[in-house]
Amino acid sequence: MDHPELKNWSEAVEAELCAYFKERDANSHPLEEAMAYSVNAGGKRIRPLMVLMSIQAVGADAASFIDMAIAPELLHTYSLIHDDLPSMDNDDLRRGQPTNHIVYGEAMAILAGDGLHTESFEVLAKAGPAEVTALQRLELIKEFCVAIGRNGMVAGQAMDLQAETHPINLDQLHILHARKTGALIRFCARMGAILGNANDEQLKHITAFAEKLGLLFQVVDDLLDRKATAEQLGKTPGKDAAQGKATFPNLIGMNQTETLADELLNQCLEILEHSNLASHHLANLATFTRNRVF
Amino acid sequence: MDHPELKNWSEAVEAELCAYFKERDANSHPLEEAMAYSVNAGGKRIRPLMVLMSIQAVGADAASFIDMAIAPELLHTYSLIHDDLPSMDNDDLRRGQPTNHIVYGEAMAILAGDGLHTESFEVLAKAGPAEVTALQRLELIKEFCVAIGRNGMVAGQAMDLQAETHPINLDQLHILHARKTGALIRFCARMGAILGNANDEQLKHITAFAEKLGLLFQVVDDLLDRKATAEQLGKTPGKDAAQGKATFPNLIGMNQTETLADELLNQCLEILEHSNLASHHLANLATFTRNRVF
Numbered sequence: 082m083d084h085p086e087l088k089n090w091s092e093a094v095e096a097e098l099c100a101y102f103k104e105r106d107a108n109s110h111p112l113e114e115a116m117a118y119s120v121n122a123g124g125k126r127i128r129p130l131m132v133l134m135s136i137q138a139v140g141a142d143a144a145s146f147i148d149m150a151i152a153p154e155l156l157h158t159y160s161l162i163h164d165d166l167p168s169m170d171n172d173d174l175r176r177g178q179p180t181n182h183i184v185y186g187e188a189m190a191i192l193a194g195d196g197l198h199t200e201s202f203e204v205l206a207k208a209g210p211a212e213v214t215a216l217q218r219l220e221l222i223k224e225f226c227v228a229i230g231r232n233g234m235v236a237g238q239a240m241d242l243q244a245e246t247h248p249i250n251l252d253q254l255h256i257l258h259a260r261k262t263g264a265l266i267r268f269c270a271r272m273g274a275i276l277g278n279a280n281d282e283q284l285k286h287i288t289a290f291a292e293k294l295g296l297l298f299q300v301v302d303d304l305l306d307r308k309a310t311a312e313q314l315g316k317t318p319g320k321d322a323a324q325g326k327a328t329f330p331n332l333i334g335m336n337q338t339e340t341l342a343d344e345l346l347n348q349c350l351e352i353l354e355h356s357n358l359a360s361h362h363l364a365n366l367a368t369f370t371r372n373r374v375f
Numbered sequence: 376m377d378h379p380e381l382k383n384w385s386e387a388v389e390a391e392l393c394a395y396f397k398e399r400d401a402n403s404h405p406l407e408e409a410m411a412y413s414v415n416a417g418g419k420r421i422r423p424l425m426v427l428m429s430i431q432a433v434g435a436d437a438a439s440f441i442d443m444a445i446a447p448e449l450l451h452t453y454s455l456i457h458d459d460l461p462s463m464d465n466d467d468l469r470r471g472q473p474t475n476h477i478v479y480g481e482a483m484a485i486l487a488g489d490g491l492h493t494e495s496f497e498v499l500a501k502a503g504p505a506e507v508t509a510l511q512r513l514e515l516i517k518e519f520c521v522a523i524g525r526n527g528m529v530a531g532q533a534m535d536l537q538a539e540t541h542p543i544n545l546d547q548l549h550i551l552h553a554r555k556t557g558a559l560i561r562f563c564a565r566m567g568a569i570l571g572n573a574n575d576e577q578l579k580h581i582t583a584f585a586e587k588l589g590l591l592f593q594v595v596d597d598l599l600d601r602k603a604t605a606e607q608l609g610k611t612p613g614k615d616a617a618q619g620k621a622t623f624p625n626l627i628g629m630n631q632t633e634t635l636a637d638e639l640l641n642q643c644l645e646i647l648e649h650s651n652l653a654s655h656h657l658a659n660l661a662t663f664t665r666n667r668v669f
Contacts, residue, residue: 112533113525163489168481187462191485192533195457196525198492203520206513215509219500222516226497231407231490239406239486 084365087130090143094129097147098154115185115193116200119158122176125373127298127366128153128269131291134362135273139283146276149209152201153269156229159197162190164238201225213276221272228268237261244327254327255296262302263295270294286356290349290363297345298370303328304338309374346371378659381424384437388423391441392448409479409487410494413452416470419667421592421660422447422563425585428656429567433577440570443503446495447563450523453491456484458532495519507570515566522562531555538621548621549590556596557589564588580650584643584657591639592664597622598632603668640665 102117132150136143143150165172165180166187172180182190205221227233237260240249244257270291274284307330329338349367353360396411426444427437437444459466459474460481466474476484499515521527531554534543538551564585568578601624623632643661647654 110530110533111537112530116525163485166482166485168485188460188536189533191457191460191462192529192536194489195492196529198489199520199524199529202496202516203524206517206520215513218513219509222496223500226493226500230493230497231410235486235490235493236404236406239404239483242482242486243405 084369086362087134087365087369090130090133091126093144093147094126094133094151094154097151098126101151111185111189112192112196115181115189116196118184119162119175119181119193120155120197122178124154124158124176126154127370128157128265130366131266131269131294132273132276134366135270135279135287135291136277137273137362138287138358138360139274139277139279140359141277143273143277145210146273149204149213149276150273152204152208152225153265153272155197155204156201156225157265159194159201160229160234160238162194162197166190169238169242209276217275220275224268224271228264233260233264234262237264241327249327251332254329254332257327258296258299259292262299263292266295266298267291283356283358286352286358287363290352290356290367293345293349293352294367294370297342297349297367300329300338300342300345301371301373303330304335304342305374306330307335342371378663380656381428381659381663384424384427385420387438387441388420388427388445388448391445392420395445405479405483406486406490409475409483410490412478413456413469413475413487414449414491416472418448418452418470420448421664422451422559424660425560425563425588426567426570428660429564429573429581429585430571431656432581432652432654433568433571433573434653435571437567437571439504440567443498443507443570444567446498446502446519447559447566449491449498450495450519451559453488453495454523454528454532456488456491460484463532463536503570511569514569518562518565522558527554527558528556531558535621543621545626548623548626551621552590552593553586556593557586560589560592561585577650577652580646580652581657584646584650584661587639587643587646588661588664591636591643591661594623594632594636594639595665595667597624598629598636599668600624601629636665 098120102113102120129147129150132153133143133146136146161175162181164170165175166182173183174180180190181193185193202222202225205225206218229235237257240253240257241261244253249257267288270287271284274287279287306328329341333341346367350364353364353367392414396407396414423441423444426447427440430437430440455469456475458464459469460476467477468474474484475487479487496516496519499519500512523529531551534547534551535555538547543551561582564581565578568581573581600622623635627635640661644658647658647661
């Protein structure tokens with residue numbers, strides 16, 4: 082990670098995630114081991130960073146919210162574990178390590194995902210500093226449900242499944258990604274803004290920014306699936322392309338996809354420029370998202 | 376259902392569950408169809424009834440809470456869908472109908488369960504009358520997480536998985552059930568008490584009652600697995616016994632298990648008798664739980 086500030090926050094998130102499962106008792110069962118395995122397998126931690134950088138962008142101090150910012154990462158990890166299952170994407174490798182079901186078996190992997198799903202709500206309900214009000218937490222939980230539920234992330238995953246047998250067009254691909262990855266990234270941005278007591282104007286700009294960033298993130302994912310090496314990617318590259326999956330390069334070609342990514346980055350930066358946000362935190366995140374190689 | 380009052384409440388719950396997925400829009404996707412399929416496949420609806428009878432027992436009116444009382448039933452349905460999967464219990468039949476993955480395929484069944492899991496939180500966060508405070512909702516959500524998460528229901532399912540290959544004793548079986556089914560039933564009772572503004576004494580008695588009832592429920596389940604016909608049960612009877620699963624009849628025999636069920640019912644009724652609760656609502660539920668034949 083190029084930006085020293087982002088790198089520091091990322092390390093703080095990593096430490097928090099690592100500590101999170103250290104609190105297990107001595108009789109800790111294989112379920113918790115399986116949950117911890119995938120959480121601690123690394124990753125870009127984009128979602129907690131999005132929460133924290135949004136807090137900074139509205140002028141609050143993110144430091145006391147790190148334990149709460151991991152909620153969407155726990156949720157994201159559950160979705161990866163279930164996505165990797167044999168009946169879903171059937172992936173053996175994730176972040177350079179064997180996937181959860183390869184290590185713990187399919188049944189325990191399903192339960193580990195289920196456990197992390199619940200855990201993410203528990204973090205939203207309990208973690209963070211005392212000044213977070215019950216009303217704020219409830220607002221976050223409501224938005225979280227919309228982002229990850231039957232009209233959000235899970236709906237996107239269902240669309241993705243169907244797209245394997247029923248090819249979709251570019252408009253539908255945009256809807257798919259807005260649900261599958263966009264909704265949770267949008268939630269993270271709004272979570273930070275709400276926790277940082279953003280005004281309406283700030284919340285509006287951060288939301289618009291996050292919608293572009295979520296799409297940028299996915300477009301770059303599609304590019305990396307084609308360009309990166311297995312070592313960089315931590316999983317088998319080219320798999321989406323080979324499976325004929327709905328991706329931007331499959332629909333509009335590599336060149337146009339690169340151009341789209343550049344345009345989305347510019348749009349992100351433009352939204353920030355015309356906003357009343359302390360925008361360099363979010364700008365760093367957008368630039369990192371465009372330029373990442375894993 | 377013998378008791379006319381319970382029957383009325385049960386029908387109100389059924390109507391609510393049926394209406395719940397009617398609100399889908401015209402473009403409703405297969406995911407929502409899969410979610411609705413299992414929710415509308417019937418069942419005893421013990422969990423919503425527990426919520427509603429607890430509200431009545433503390434002297435409040437349950438009628439305005441029916442839309443909120445379905446939350447634990449949505450959660451329960453997710454756990455059944457995942458439990459039935461080929462890599463878990465591998466059941467083809469549930470409540471007399473093909474299980475979710477038989478109808479929609481394994482991948483969609485996993486997602487349908489995931490969607491219902493989130494949905495149950497959304498109901499806790501949003502449904503019910505306006506007088507439910509944000510603090511009450513947050514308290515419910517916290518207790519819900521503990522009941523269903525890595526030290527509750529999901530932990531019980533993980534223990535159950537392991538018990539297939541590592542036989543457990545009677546003490547461990549009690550812990551397994553307290554987690555796998557007991558914790559959610561206990562939550563339902565406390566949910567009703569909290570929504571009905573129970574005093575500390577009432578909450579204490581309702582909690583003690585629910586802990587016994589949860590175990591009674593499981594003991595009767597084990598008995599029915601041996602005694603009931605497939606038609607009554609809506610699934611293949613004798614399967615737990617045949618798989619050498621950890622059950623009360625397998626560990627202490629049928630006669631002692633019948634005696635245990637009678638004792639637990641008596642303990643339930645005794646707790647109610649010495650409480651300051653309007654106890655006939657809960658007594659009906661306990662008697663129904665002991666005498667049910669499906």
